[in-house]
Amino acid sequence: MPAHKNILSVFRRELGGYFNSPLAYVFIIIFILFAMGFAFLLGGFIERQEADLSASFFQFHPWLFMILGPAVGMRMWSEENRLGTSELLLTMPISPWTAIVGKFLAACVVLLAGLVLTFPIVITVEYLGDPDYGTIWAGYIGSFLIGAATLAVTSVISAFTRSQVVCLIVSVFVCFLLTLIGIPPLIEFVRDLGLGGLASFLQGSSFYENYDDPRQGLIRMQNLVYFLSVITFCLFATSVVIRARRA
Amino acid sequence: MIEVTNLTKTFGPKTAVDDLSFSVKKGEVLGFLGPNGAGKSTTMRMVTGYIPATKGTIRIGGVDIEADPNAAKFKIGYLPENAPLYEDMTVAGFIGFCAEMRGLFGADRDKAVDKAIETTFLQPVRNQSVDTLSKGYRHRTCLAQSIVHDPEILILDEPTDGLDPNQKHEVRSLIKRMGETKAIIFSTHILEEVEAACSRAIIIDRGRVVADGTPNDLKAKSSKAGNVHITIGAEADVARAALAANPAVGSVTPTESSNPGFSAELCPAKKTQTGELAAAVANLCGEKGWTLSELHQVEGRLDDVFREITRPDTEAA
Secondary structure (H helix, E strand, C coil): CCHHHHHHHHHHHHHHHHHHCHHHHHHHHHHHHHHHHHHHHHCCCCCCCCCCCCCCCHHHHHHHHHHHHHHHHCHHHHHHHHHCHHHHHCCCCCCHHHHHHHHHHHHHHHHHHHHHCCHHHHHHHHHHCCCCHHHHHHHHHHHHHHHHHHHHHHHHHHHHCCCHHHHHHHHHHHHHHHHHCCCHHHHHHHHHCCCHHHHHHHHHCCHHHHHHHHHCCCCCHHHHHHHHHHHHHHHHHHHHHHHHHHC | CEEEEEEEEEECCEEEEEEEEEEECCCCEEEEECCCCCCHHHHHHHHCCCCCCCEEEEEECCEECCCCHHHHHHCEEEECCCCCCCCCCEHHHHHHHHHHHCCCCHHHHHHHHHHHHHHCCCHHHCCCEHHHCCHHHHHHHHHHHHHCCCCCEEEEECCCCCCCHHHHHHHHHHHHHHCCCCEEEEECCCHHHHHHHCCEEEEEECCEEEEEECHHHHHHCCCCCCCEEEEEECCHHHHHHHHHHCCCEEEEEECCCCCCCEEEEEEECCCCCHHHHHHHHHHHHHHHCCEEEEEEECCCCHHHHHHHHCCCCCCCC
16 A cells, blocks of 8 residues: 555644644744744844845744744644544554654644745845845745754654643753754853863754754755754654554 | 464563463454453454564464554454544544545545445534544444444454443444454443354453353353242242252252242252253142242353452452
């Protein structure tokens, strides 16, 4: 039986779950409000007088996704565990991968919907100046990757628990750590301690550092590889947790 | 169809299922009985491939569930305990999703969903959201899901739990009907259900099979099976003494009866058949000129058998 058809079934079911409940709409609205609000109020979008979104708009996305990514993803497996539907899903003649990937993709689409609906800021910047679209595209791609990575982290955590709240709190914490370990003040502090190697390692494994280049318009292979590795690793870990929970 | 051999499952130091072996053939409905915590659900979860066995093998239609889980799961329809459902879907949407998981798409899926809905009488709630359903409908929705792909094997964990008597009856007759062409295992606490729907029953206690046979075989295991119940028109003391003196009678236990006269349950003496005992009682009444207003063989009740062989564990924690 072709697995992609089943992935698509799970994907459609999950997407229905997001959009038949307030969750998707609440996420999209809150995300747009915060993304726009930060850009105008904290990012100095107007004051900068630059036809550029990297510092004013994209800069805040890691911090937004750190909280909103887990909020979108927390139902992935926690809800299955709570309702007992995992017993149904995992006794179907499908591989657990099918379900894991289908769920992950559906959550990504919700996230993507939020990102796409921030397009008015692109129109604004086009109206006010002459932006470099390559940079904006890179920013969006980087932002989506960091969001998808928070979802993948949430996927693992949600497989552990039947409580969405526990999943949310732990996932936010993990995403926060993964972002924090790359911020310049911390890196400098570690470097000042004489731990240059550790500093580079932390920097290289952080969401923050790997997002920094795409945010400014440069998508590098290493950043792509980093995010795809995090996602693959987390989804794999999800399958391990699911198997371990059953034994 | 289902062959389980030496199945064992341990959770840490606790043994939930202990060296269990049984098989179910096509056309058989196997009732799975046992007190709470006997290992019924754990066994079913292993048979459906939800949890791995610690030891032993499970073959589904000849396929080892460890070796080729998807091929084995494909043959199974499963109703888990408490009938879990996706709350945010409609009844038809949910059954359709489960059909797709079993490889039915497009027109095949729609046809299968219609048939499952018809079989389980879900037409009135077809497009209703699952979270608004009553318990009976929820259970039947999950049951519909398990039969949507017309599986060869059905595993039903307490399919009548929480249903009203009419719904219980419906589900029972459905199981019986489907049992003619499938291999079915279902677990239950309700013993009359076993008599109503099963062709065979297994009683498990603390992870082991303690009895295996047709409902009638099991009933015969009752210590009361083979006894004779009588009511005779005579003074109780006289009748009791006369009966006890008869060589065919093992013991006399007076019982209460709404009929006038002396009622008792007679246990046959050793090596005496039930028929001989009945004849002896009839002769005795003839000699003494007593009226014999009631004489029938006591059938063992499954209840009694169940209680006798699954006594609550007094020593264990």
